[in-house]
Amino acid sequence: MTPEKKRARSLEEKSFRRQQILDAASALFGEVGYEGFSVALLASKAGIVKGTLYLYFKTREEVFLALYDQSLNRWSEKFIQQLPESLEDRAFCELLYETAFGDPLYVPLQARLEKVIEHNVSLDCLLLSKRNFLQEVDRLAAASADVLRLRNEQALEVIKTLGVLIVGVAGADLAPSLKGEEIPEDVQHLLASFSSRPIFVKNAERIIQGVRSD
Amino acid sequence: MTPEKKRARSLEEKSFRRQQILDAASALFGEVGYEGFSVALLASKAGIVKGTLYLYFKTREEVFLALYDQSLNRWSEKFIQQLPESLEDRAFCELLYETAFGDPLYVPLQARLEKVIEHNVSLDCLLLSKRNFLQEVDRLAAASADVLRLRNEQALEVIKTLGVLIVGVAGADLAPSLKGEEIPEDVQHLLASFSSRPIFVKNAERIIQGVRSD
DNA sequence: TTTAATAACTGAACAGCATTCATTTCAAGT
């Protein structure tokens, strides 16, 4: 748990310690999820005490925001890297879905970003995050424009809209907490009809086609 | 604050008291929003003490869930009632957006439903809520089928998908907490380009057209 | 090598939260 006990004096050491905390947070999130997450657990996982955490992050939510920024960049990178030269709309949507939902942090954090995380964060952090977001959207749009044979402006609209759709379908799937429960037939059927993957893929396709034919 | 001090003995009186609490919760939510909401405030607003609240709701989130169920029914009712005999796709989407976002509770609660509220709620309450949801979706679909000249199955898909889109765009608008802050030009521009209304209307239209031409 | 200054780090304390439960209080039935 505590690979480094030395104090962080230089800027380098400090940002290394900061990243250590974020790595611990990432691991903890994977174990207990958003709801089970606590500052006490994070501190213990990172091998420091709670007080030290607040030297590196002003609030618990700033940890999540930093985690979100990293997860967005990681996903964006991976998605762009996997994009072939050309792709059918359908396959494009499937790849986007798989890579986004494949990331252990991106979708859970994106889904809670505006309504939960951003609510307890300094303006500085928020602006930093928004600018990073803007940059990644631009990168994604530029990469997608070629693949989908769209003008850059159109690709930008596609990326923005599919981001919105991701958030929308993120809530659709059954909460893991209910996985073991006894759920009656009718409700089980309802939940199945809201399965996120087909909803996303089908409608993402419709949106791309809509943008293309404008 | 305390219009009724008498004890609730009969089932009627109890469900009346329950509704009193929900009304107080609704008013409180309007004043302080989701983040500012607390059980202590709610109790004081309802003219009872915290302990009494827990005779009527097992958890804080069950209050929100009950509030959500009512808001869904209220919005659905209002939307259906305002539907004319026939409507262009665009106007249909606009009406849906206006009525949904016009309700003071529906969108804020729907946006937090799966990722926050449902997390601390008994299975009974959850099933009740899901069944109510299913029923309202069916009502909405039936009413929309005529108006949009779609088969019932198609209308069902449209309603389900637009619900997802509502959740997606719900996070898009600027948090009210930042309304007064000094936000730089570039970020302001970014946020403006994510304004929920045009995104919803435009893409809802595309989705309806997609469903129609399947 | 000893001393002084700096700031990273600590951990106890705090205020606020949702939730619980032994006790009190009230209204209906006898």
Added chain:
DNA sequence: ACTTGAAATGAATGCTGTTCAGTTATTAAA
């Protein structure tokens, strides 16, 4: 008037994120 059962209470509990006066490791100076 008395008994009874359940509604209502409010103090207590255990948890939360956050703060800060004090401690200690580290570097720079003497």
